[in-house]
Amino acid sequence: MRIFGWAADNGGCGYYRVKLPLDTLRSLGHETLTATVMPDEWQETADVIVGQRVCNPGPTSRWQKLAREGSAKLVFEVDDDLLNVHHSNRAGHAFFKQPEIRQNLTDNITVADLVTVTNEHLAERVSAFNPNVAILPNYIPAAMLDLPTPPEAERLTVGWAGSATHRMDWEEAAEPIAKFMVKGAAKHLDMHFIGDLHEHWFDFRPWDKLGGRIRRSPWVQRIPDYHAALDFHIGLAPLKPHVFNLSKSPIKALEYAARGIPVIASDFGPYAAFVQDGETGVLVRERAGWAAALWELSRADGPRRQMSKAAQELARAHTIEGNAWRWERALSV
Incomplete structure (x- = not known):
């Protein structure tokens, strides 16, 4: 498979949920790339696009366009309950309480071919928007x-x-x-x-x-x-x-x-x-x-x-x- 990982960041979440698994799949013979910006070439040729918590306006427009075209399997990756961020996380709470961001999240989850999460509780949460959910726990490199x-x-x-x-x-x-x-x-x-x-x-x-x-x-x-x-x-x-x-x-x-x-x-x-x-x-x-x-x-x-x-x-x-x-x-x- 030719798989593009559209990571939300270059930190721990991007590493564990996108880069590490895709790098390992590359060692198994698949063609993979992970980046926070999607190259046009990969948008046009990828078999699978993994989008990590896509919710900003620009990326959302691109995600929805990809969904309409249907040329690649869209996998929405999320490892937190972003609709219930605690107020003590001031930046995260302020960002994810915005109506547009919340709507983008649910819309992007809904049109995905698959949603990947880390545990059963989160799977239940996102299944309200998309029944196709795969539980993929976090793993560490050997x-x-x-x-x-x-x-x-x-x-x-x-x-x-x-x-x-x-x-x-x-x-x-x-x-x-x-x-x-x-x-x-x-x-x-x-x-x-x-x-x-x-x-x-x-x-x-x-x-x-x-x-x-x-x-x-x-x-x-x-x-x-x-x-x-x-x-x-x-x-x-x-x-x-x-x-x-x-x-x-x-x-x-x-x-x-x-x-x-x-x-x-x-x-x-x-x-x-x-x-x-x-x-x-x-x-x-x-x-x-x-x-x-x-x-x-x-x-x-x-x-x-x-x-x-x-x-x-x-x-x-x-x-x-x-x-x-x-x-x-x-x-x-």
């Missing part, structure tokens, strides 16, 4: 499994990576985590935040007491470099119980697992379905659970090392190389 597990050290690193869109999720966990980190029991723990997390988001702010124990790194643009930058011994994945988060994927926990990093995650939505509680990580059901899990995994005689190995084994079943056939089957014309 090369991640070859990266070294963060080495053991006297001082352990507790970490999180992500964008400012996770503000509502951190508001669920910031206070209990911060309270634990300033206690004497956590004096051997450092924190590493990668991305756009800012302590001033939180109403409870003892973070300054950590002094040199807290490290911040800017977002890493190249995804393989980001994978290599995950140097945590314990990974954090808070998630607020909200309808928007029901459509999220467990990609953060999967990334951690591929590096052999046990995760402490909210017992909600995608993490509840992915994390094997007590084996590959810990699921937190109440606020006090964050401190309890940090204490358990940071103890010298705790289960962290065993969880590290089990997490990597779980990740081995979630590589794109082992699951590219799912994308190939869904995109076949």
